[in-house]
Amino acid sequence: MLNTEQIRKDFPILQRKVNGHSLTYLDNGATSQKPIQVINAISGYYSSHNANVHRGVHTLSAESTEMYESARKKVAKFINAEPEEIIFTKNASEALNLIAYTYGDASISPGDTITTSIMEHHSDFIPWQVLAKKKGATLSIMNATREGAIPESEYSKIGGAKLTSIVHASNVLGTINPVKEFAKLAHENEGVILVDGSQSVPHLPVDVKDLDCDFFAFTGHKMLGPTGIGVLYGKKELLEKMPPFLYGGEMVVDAKVDGCKWNNAPHKFEAGTPNMAGTIGLGAAVDYLANLGMENVRAHELELLCHAIDSLRQVEGLEIYGPSNPQDRTGVLSFNIEGLSSIDLSSLLDEYGFAIRSGFHCAQPLHDALGISPSARISFYIYNTKEEIALLKSRIEEAKKVMS
Numbered sequence: 001m002l003n004t005e006q007i008r009k010d011f012p013i014l015q016r017k018v019n020g021h022s023l024t025y026l027d028n029g030a031t032s033q034k035p036i037q038v039i040n041a042i043s044g045y046y047s048s049h050n051a052n053v054h055r056g057v058h059t060l061s062a063e064s065t066e067m068y069e070s071a072r073k074k075v076a077k078f079i080n081a082e083p084e085e086i087i088f089t090k091n092a093s094e095a096l097n098l099i100a101y102t103y104g105d106a107s108i109s110p111g112d113t114i115t116t117s118i119m120e121h122h123s124d125f126i127p128w129q130v131l132a133k134k135k136g137a138t139l140s141i142m143n144a145t146r147e148g149a150i151p152e153s154e155y156s157k158i159g160g161a162k163l164t165s166i167v168h169a170s171n172v173l174g175t176i177n178p179v180k181e182f183a184k185l186a187h188e189n190e191g192v193i194l195v196d197g198s199q200s201v202p203h204l205p206v207d208v209k210d211l212d213c214d215f216f217a218f219t220g221h222k223m224l225g226p227t228g229i230g231v232l233y234g235k236k237e238l239l240e241k242m243p244p245f246l247y248g249g250e251m252v253v254d255a256k257v258d259g260c261k262w263n264n265a266p267h268k269f270e271a272g273t274p275n276m277a278g279t280i281g282l283g284a285a286v287d288y289l290a291n292l293g294m295e296n297v298r299a300h301e302l303e304l305l306c307h308a309i310d311s312l313r314q315v316e317g318l319e320i321y322g323p324s325n326p327q328d329r330t331g332v333l334s335f336n337i338e339g340l341s342s343i344d345l346s347s348l349l350d351e352y353g354f355a356i357r358s359g360f361h362c363a364q365p366l367h368d369a370l371g372i373s374p375s376a377r378i379s380f381y382i383y384n385t386k387e388e389i390a391l392l393k394s395r396i397e398e399a400k401k402v403m404s
């Protein structure tokens with residue numbers, strides 16, 4: 001189990017007051033807070049090592065390159081991949097778009113099908129909508145029940161697709177999708193599958209080899225790392241065949257006036273000076289999580305989730321969305337309260353130092369399909385406690401009284 005009291009001491013921001021109250025940070029689905037170990041790794045890099053990577057033979061450049069490539073090895077190990085299968089991007093959105101612009105652009109033809117689901121974040125929905133339109137392909141969308149699951153009758157949409165892109169864990173419903181089964185279905189039908197792991201890698205043990213997905217995208221800032229750094233995993237044999245994404249320095253090994261020879265993966269996809277400090281910060285975040293153990297992170301969040309479901313169910317008029325079995329979901333809880341809009345609720349809670357999210361959470365098609373208004377969302381991480389949930393429930397009851 002996690003020692004939350006000890007963990008909280010590593011997060012300087014948790015000491016601050018918001019509107020005169022202790023901060024209760026429950027917006028981890030949007031971004032997580034950063035431990036001092038990550039903050040120090042970034043400032044230490046700038047204070048002692050800063051130089052461009054892969055470009056110089058001087059000491060600082062060699063140190064910088066070593067630190068950058070060591071972060072790649074850490075990230076690879078964390079999800080059970082090989083270092084050359086890890087491409088650094090600026091966030092998950094860029095990682096997902098990279099596949100649309102490279103693999104998608106090269107392999108999707110008129111009449112092909114791209115499959116996704118209704119529970120996608122806009123970052124894993126819009127690229128496919130645009131690509132399908134551009135190529136004259138069909139966008140096939142797997143529906144979800146109000147319980148938050150993709151019914152088995154929808155799975156056949158994967159069989160008909162050349163490319164499937166699907167979220168591992170929904171940022172609204174918390175649903176953990178059976179992506180290993182989806183990968184098997186895609187491969188049986190000679191399709192390729194991309195998984196959006198933005199909400200799974202920070203919260204669950206993830207093994208890309210076991211899932212057998214072809215590509216897997218996630219984002220550093222939701223897993224204790226800094227902003228501006230994301231990850232795309234791709235199977236080596238696919239990456240080698242794919243055309244580059246952006247053109248520029250370091251993605252070529254030979255540049256002549258009449259043509260260029262591309263570098264090998266992953267460098268072929270990392271044109272220009274990368275986010276060295278961000279990558280090194282992400283490496284420190286991975287160290288922090290690996291040290292806690294992802295099984296323990298999951299167990300902690302599951303305990304908070306069960307507690308929160310039990311508490312919030314007691315609030316009259318409050319409807320929770322997503323799977324009723326906590327085992328089937330991550331620590332994300334979206335809900336609405338009859339007669340109290342999610343925006344009003346989050347503003348009232350802010351007065352008491354609570355940070356919760358309200359709106360469509362960049363998943364408007366899902367809200368439309370479920371016929372629900374913009375929702376309130378709380379999302380947990382390693383530093384949240386049962387006491388915070390108890391306080392949240394009493395503040396929600398107060399907010400209801402204020403608005404009635």
Ligand SMILES: Cc1ncc(COP(=O)(O)O)c(C=O)c1O
Nearest residue numbers: 091092093121123171198199219
């Ligand atoms: C499921 C999911 N996919 C993709 C993203 C996009 O992440 P980023 O904004 O870091 O690109 C998010 C962010 O909220 C998300 O929750």
